[in-house]
Amino acid sequence: MNIIEAKNLTKHFDGVLAIDRLSFSVANGTITGIIGPNGSGKTTLTNILSGMIPKDNGMIIIDGVALERLKSYDARRYGIARTFQNVRVFEQMSVLDNLLVVVTERNVWGALFERHGEYHRARVLEVLERIGLRDKQTALARTLSYGQRKLLEIGRALLTDARVYLFDEPFAGLFPEMAKLIVTIIHELKADGKTVILIEHNMELIRELCDTVIVMDSGRLLAEGAPKNVLKKREVLEAYLGE
Amino acid sequence: MDYIIHLLIFISIYAILAMSLNLLVGYTGLLSVTHAAFYGVGAYTTALLMKFAGFNFFIALAIGVVIALIASFLIGLVISKLSGDYYALGSLGFNIIVFTIFLNWQTLTRGPLGIPGIPRPELFGFTFSGNIAYLALSFAFAVLVYLACRFIIGSSFGRALKAIREDEEALKCFGYHTSVYKLVIFAIAAGFASVAGALYASYITFVDPTTFYLPESVLLLSMIILGGLSNLQGSVIGAAVLILLPEALRFVGFPDTIAAQLRLFVYGLLIVLLMLYRPQGIRGEYKL
Ligand SMILES: Nc1ncnc2c1ncn2[C@@H]1O[C@H](COP(=O)(O)OP(=O)(O)O)[C@@H](O)[C@H]1O
Ligand SMILES: [Mg+2]
Numbered sequence: 036m037n038i039i040e041a042k043n044l045t046k047h048f049d050g051v052l053a054i055d056r057l058s059f060s061v062a063n064g065t066i067t068g069i070i071g072p073n074g075s076g077k078t079t080l081t082n083i084l085s086g087m088i089p090k091d092n093g094m095i096i097i098d099g100v101a102l103e104r105l106k107s108y109d110a111r112r113y114g115i116a117r118t119f120q121n122v123r124v125f126e127q128m129s130v131l132d133n134l135l136v137v138v139t140e141r142n143v144w145g146a147l148f149e150r151h152g153e154y155h156r157a158r159v160l161e162v163l164e165r166i167g168l169r170d171k172q173t174a175l176a177r178t179l180s181y182g183q184r185k186l187l188e189i190g191r192a193l194l195t196d197a198r199v200y201l202f203d204e205p206f207a208g209l210f211p212e213m214a215k216l217i218v219t220i221i222h223e224l225k226a227d228g229k230t231v232i233l234i235e236h237n238m239e240l241i242r243e244l245c246d247t248v249i250v251m252d253s254g255r256l257l258a259e260g261a262p263k264n265v266l267k268k269r270e271v272l273e274a275y276l277g278e
Numbered sequence: 279m280d281y282i283i284h285l286l287i288f289i290s291i292y293a294i295l296a297m298s299l300n301l302l303v304g305y306t307g308l309l310s311v312t313h314a315a316f317y318g319v320g321a322y323t324t325a326l327l328m329k330f331a332g333f334n335f336f337i338a339l340a341i342g343v344v345i346a347l348i349a350s351f352l353i354g355l356v357i358s359k360l361s362g363d364y365y366a367l368g369s370l371g372f373n374i375i376v377f378t379i380f381l382n383w384q385t386l387t388r389g390p391l392g393i394p395g396i397p398r399p400e401l402f403g404f405t406f407s408g409n410i411a412y413l414a415l416s417f418a419f420a421v422l423v424y425l426a427c428r429f430i431i432g433s434s435f436g437r438a439l440k441a442i443r444e445d446e447e448a449l450k451c452f453g454y455h456t457s458v459y460k461l462v463i464f465a466i467a468a469g470f471a472s473v474a475g476a477l478y479a480s481y482i483t484f485v486d487p488t489t490f491y492l493p494e495s496v497l498l499l500s501m502i503i504l505g506g507l508s509n510l511q512g513s514v515i516g517a518a519v520l521i522l523l524p525e526a527l528r529f530v531g532f533p534d535t536i537a538a539q540l541r542l543f544v545y546g547l548l549i550v551l552l553m554l555y556r557p558q559g560i561r562g563e564y565k566l
Contacts, residue, residue: 147462
């Protein structure tokens, strides 16, 4: 069963064709890697799948339902959570508040009369443990290191209890021990039956983690399949080496 | 003594305005330049209902709040889709529009002549005619508004407001209809401002359009920037300082007329200096 399917997806930014008739599918409960040179449209694809920007053409099918227009606040309803390539935590809020905001009531009136309770706190603490930020609860997010902020973003995504996790270069710029933490988290997500879409440049990690890899180049699908098959293809190597 | 009570009444009224504006600017990051318009809606509604329809102050105040809520809802529908500089400019436009209505709907507002002779509040046969009684009344309202703001900020809703300030687009990805949040907090702030308007009208017993124009909105912004954004006590301090400042000018010997002119000059200078040297204000944790 495919949880996400894209058919002939197209997106351009005045003049630049960022996504060009892209079709692929992601099977439920798998880890799918997306690789491709800078500017090949990987982030744009994440933005479309999370509703942050509208597609021009083509179809997005989530769980068998074709969506005409996905808005970002609907992403949660469809079970999609994401992180951002350039970290976007709530800088002038505490670590705790960064996480509480994704577990508390969304409805305006409900939220106005809700104060966070033990239940919310317990869920947040559990995730803080997983991302190794337990003793940073009261720190403002902007005081965290780059790596810690990336982990905070991952924690925020975990707390949404989504079915699909879009991670846009989560390992970039991280020290090995933090990267290890994220590898563990991705394994745990898979063990939980979740689907992960991972944008990553490190081929070792792609090989280690992914069931399927999608190679993009200039907004197009260049290759798709198991990492061990795809990563040795000549056109893939060429796209990366720019030959 | 009466003079000090008079100043304390003003500080109470401005504390209400500043705290409610802070909900928008400090907590939600929405630079609203139209707060004086809702202050005016409250003042005019109370003035008209009390003077010409004989309404009790508290009922007039409640109706003023309802009208401010409706007006802010309509205005909010338009500007809640905006953010950043566009929000500031859009809201500023509405302050001009509302001012123009106060000025030109002469059959209702008497235009530039204003409305004199607004009665003082009455409750169960007691008239708040003395200034001490009036101070008790406006102080009580200021405390209520303070508690309400505290309640809002401490709620899950309040946390979401801060997240909107930090990164509205990112927050949307987590299932928040942020424009509804922006609309609701805009209306709440407007409701509080109209309470301040009612207190002002019945205290001064006179309203005219110029009190509710852009310079007033800017004055309110300077109060909360001075006190510190996203800090309620800061708003109260900012209100107090800017109310007392022109009095201090008078005190050190400037003639009244010059002190009045100098007042605006000093407000302006203060904003510039704050932006340059202390953008987080006296108590703020957050800067624009
Ligand atoms: N908001 C935007 N406005 C204009 N051009 C954009 C925007 N986002 C992406 N692009 C362009 O689309 C192309 C794909 O970018 P992106 O999706 O960020 O690639 P990748 O993530 O694979 O590095 C690039 O040429 C980029 O300049
Ligand atoms: Mg990218």
